[in-house]
Amino acid sequence: MTRDLLVVDKVTKRFGGLKAVGGDAGLSFSVPEGTFLGLIGPNGAGKSTTFNLISGVLKPTSGSVILDGKDLSTARASDIASFGLGRTFQTPRAFPSLTVLENVMVGADNEGETLLSVFRGSWRPRERALRDKAKEVLERVGLTERINDVVANLSGGELRMLEVARQLVRDPKILLLDEPTAGVDPSLQAKLSRFLVDLHGEGRTLVVVEHNLHFLLQIADSVVVLQNGELLSNGTPGEIKSDEKVIAAYLGADHAA
Amino acid sequence: MNTLAQTALTIVMFGSLFSVLTLSLNLQYARGGMINFGTVAYFAAGAYAYAIVTQEPPHGLDQYLVGLDAPWWAGFIAAGIAAMAFAILTGWPTLRLRGEYLALTTFAFAEMLSSLLVNERRIGNGTVGLANVERPDANILGLSENIVYAGAAFLLMLATAYAFSRLLASPYGRAIDAVRDDEVAAQAIGKDIARLRFQVFVLSSIPIGFAGALYAMITTLVNPNLFSAEVTFFVWIALVLGGERTILGAVVGTMALVGFQEAIRAIPFESVRAAEIAASAEDIVTGILFIVILRWQPFAAFARRRQPA
Ligand SMILES: Nc1ncnc2c1ncn2[C@@H]1O[C@H](COP(=O)(O)OP(=O)(O)O)[C@@H](O)[C@H]1O
Ligand SMILES: [Mg+2]
Numbered sequence: 001m002t003r004d005l006l007v008v009d010k011v012t013k014r015f016g017g018l019k020a021v022g023g024d025a026g027l028s029f030s031v032p033e034g035t036f037l038g039l040i041g042p043n044g045a046g047k048s049t050t051f052n053l054i055s056g057v058l059k060p061t062s063g064s065v066i067l068d069g070k071d072l073s074t075a076r077a078s079d080i081a082s083f084g085l086g087r088t089f090q091t092p093r094a095f096p097s098l099t100v101l102e103n104v105m106v107g108a109d110n111e112g113e114t115l116l117s118v119f120r121g122s123w124r125p126r127e128r129a130l131r132d133k134a135k136e137v138l139e140r141v142g143l144t145e146r147i148n149d150v151v152a153n154l155s156g157g158e159l160r161m162l163e164v165a166r167q168l169v170r171d172p173k174i175l176l177l178d179e180p181t182a183g184v185d186p187s188l189q190a191k192l193s194r195f196l197v198d199l200h201g202e203g204r205t206l207v208v209v210e211h212n213l214h215f216l217l218q219i220a221d222s223v224v225v226l227q228n229g230e231l232l233s234n235g236t237p238g239e240i241k242s243d244e245k246v247i248a249a250y251l252g253a254d255h256a257a
Numbered sequence: 258m259n260t261l262a263q264t265a266l267t268i269v270m271f272g273s274l275f276s277v278l279t280l281s282l283n284l285q286y287a288r289g290g291m292i293n294f295g296t297v298a299y300f301a302a303g304a305y306a307y308a309i310v311t312q313e314p315p316h317g318l319d320q321y322l323v324g325l326d327a328p329w330w331a332g333f334i335a336a337g338i339a340a341m342a343f344a345i346l347t348g349w350p351t352l353r354l355r356g357e358y359l360a361l362t363t364f365a366f367a368e369m370l371s372s373l374l375v376n377e378r379r380i381g382n383g384t385v386g387l388a389n390v391e392r393p394d395a396n397i398l399g400l401s402e403n404i405v406y407a408g409a410a411f412l413l414m415l416a417t418a419y420a421f422s423r424l425l426a427s428p429y430g431r432a433i434d435a436v437r438d439d440e441v442a443a444q445a446i447g448k449d450i451a452r453l454r455f456q457v458f459v460l461s462s463i464p465i466g467f468a469g470a471l472y473a474m475i476t477t478l479v480n481p482n483l484f485s486a487e488v489t490f491f492v493w494i495a496l497v498l499g500g501e502r503t504i505l506g507a508v509v510g511t512m513a514l515v516g517f518q519e520a521i522r523a524i525p526f527e528s529v530r531a532a533e534i535a536a537s538a539e540d541i542v543t544g545i546l547f548i549v550i551l552r553w554q555p556f557a558a559f560a561r562r563r564q565p566a
Contacts, residue, residue, distance in 0.1 A: 055445060056444075057441060057444075057445075076444070076449075077441070077444035077445065078443075078444040078447050078448055078449045078450065079447075081444060081445055081446055081447035082447040086445075087445055089441075089442070089445075093439050093441065093442035093445075094439075094442075095434060095435045095438040095439060095442065095443075096438055097434050097437070097438055098431065098434055098435065098438070102431055105428075105431065106428075106431045106432060106434075106435045106446065107446045110432070110447060110448070110449075111428075112427060112428030112429065113428050113429045113431075113432045113448075113453075114429070115424075115429070115456060115460070117427070117428075117429070118423065118424050118427045118429045123427050123428050123429075127428070130428075166446060167445075167446070170446060170447070
């Protein structure tokens with residue numbers, strides 16, 4: 001057994017009367033180090049909200065999230081990111097006033113971002129290494145030709161990849177990807193799938209929300225199925241595929257076909 | 258010196274001085290995304306701090322309590338510290354606020370300071386203000402005082418522009434841009450948005466304090482009337498004129514606005530009536546000019562061409 005890098009423990013989230021995540025009992029699952037976890041469920045099931053609760057964009061109504069042994073209850077979103085959590089958003093969020101390259105460079109650590117470092121100019125020697133690293137990551141996600149572009153010129157799929165690159169340059173311990181293939185040109189989907197498989201192969205810990213079940217069930221180590229914010233099923237792709245509840249509620253006829 | 262040269266010198270002097278404020282506002286707003294509608298307060302804090310530190314202890318009819326009779330440079334440093342302290346005081350509780358809420362609270366803080374200066378006479382003689390503010394003897398260089406102070410203002414502007422451009426060209430500047438563009442995404446890459454916003458706010462208020470000290474030296478007088486909300490609006494108009502986001506734009510916008518006002522003031526009028534008409538015409542023409550410039554943004558285009566960053 002590898003250790004659990006991320007533990008979601010009896011987490012609930014309510015928006016007014018709406019039990020968006022966890023129902024009454026709370027949502028619990030864990031992500032062992034090096035695992036590729038698929039998170040699936042119909043629209044509105046609470047997948048993105050779960051990401052927001054883990055990354056500190058939202059605070060749980062009850063329950064707790066533990067990252068690498070640290071309780072995140074009182075941590076701000078920026079602290080959680082610094083602890084080694086990376087995430088992308090379902091709607092890509094690029095920084096429009098920065099170029100593609102700068103969008104990635106800004107993702108790297110904060111060493112050069114103190115007034116002292118500005119005053120001394122001590123960020124300069126690091127800058128070149130940072131630029132090289134950002135270019136390397138951009139090459140991996142296929143954006144090499146866009147390096148000096150403004151983000152306004154990128155397609156939806158490219159924006160998604162930019163966001164992934166901005167997280168990868170930080171070398172997060174765990175990376176949460178919210179629908180990374182949505183809106184991506186079908187011709188690039190295969191390439192993107194390979195990219196995710198590669199990331200997993202490097203030993204990265206990934207949690208991926210994905211609508212393409214066929215693809216996800218092929219490459220994930222384990223899958224969490226959400227419905228109405230609650231855990232419907234949790235297991236290996238093989239177990240999920242044969243789970244009656246999942247078939248009835250979600251995979252349905254589509255899967256049978 | 259002829260009138261034309263005098264006017265040019267006045268434009269350089271006040272244009273440079275107010276450019277310091279515009280540059281600070283540019284950093285706070287155009288880069289930091291914070292709307293500060295109380296700019297004048299940090300300027301006033303600097304001017305009063307300078308006057309109080311350098312003036313003689315009270316005597317006769319003076320109502321103020323403190324006069325340290327310290328040298329000008331001590332007053333100058335105190336001005337930067339006073340503006341910074343006021344920024345810490347006002348920034349701490351308000352910087353969590355967004356957009357127009359921050360605008361309102363900074364405006365309210367400035368009004369509070371103004372009313373404090375009027376009503377608490379032990380600070381600076383209330384509405385009477387502090388006259389005969391001490392200033393260094395400029396004659397030692399053999400130049401006229403106007404030239405020396407115009408030069409000092411110009412240097413302060415250059416120093417401010419240099420410091421800010423150095424800040425913005427670094428990873429720190431990149432992080433500021435990211436925070437302004439999208440706070441949630443910036444947090445997702447570990448940016449401490451509260452720290453960055455607070456630092457930018459406090460840091461950019463320091464040159465405003467220095468400019469306040471220089472202003473007190475130039476006018477040799479500080480009173481609450483000199484530090485009304487009009488100053489804040491003046492600087493905002495200058496920033497908009499220059500187009501947002503560039504350092505050169507902030508300077509060009511301020512110079513153009515000061516230049517325009519000084520040009521009108523320099524016209525010799527035959528009668529009081531003519532001067533009155535000119536004064537009201539100035540407001541109207543300023544308004545029209547403002548609209549025209551906003552529509553076509555000539556200075557912004559100029560600044561962009563010069564500074565492709
Ligand atoms: N900030 C919010 N305020 C109110 N309701 C929200 C908020 N965010 C999400 N919800 C609601 O929570 C539920 C789960 O949404 P979401 O997590 O986006 O689902 P999914 O990502 O699985 O499609 C939906 O009913 C949604 O309307
Ligand atoms: Mg979603």
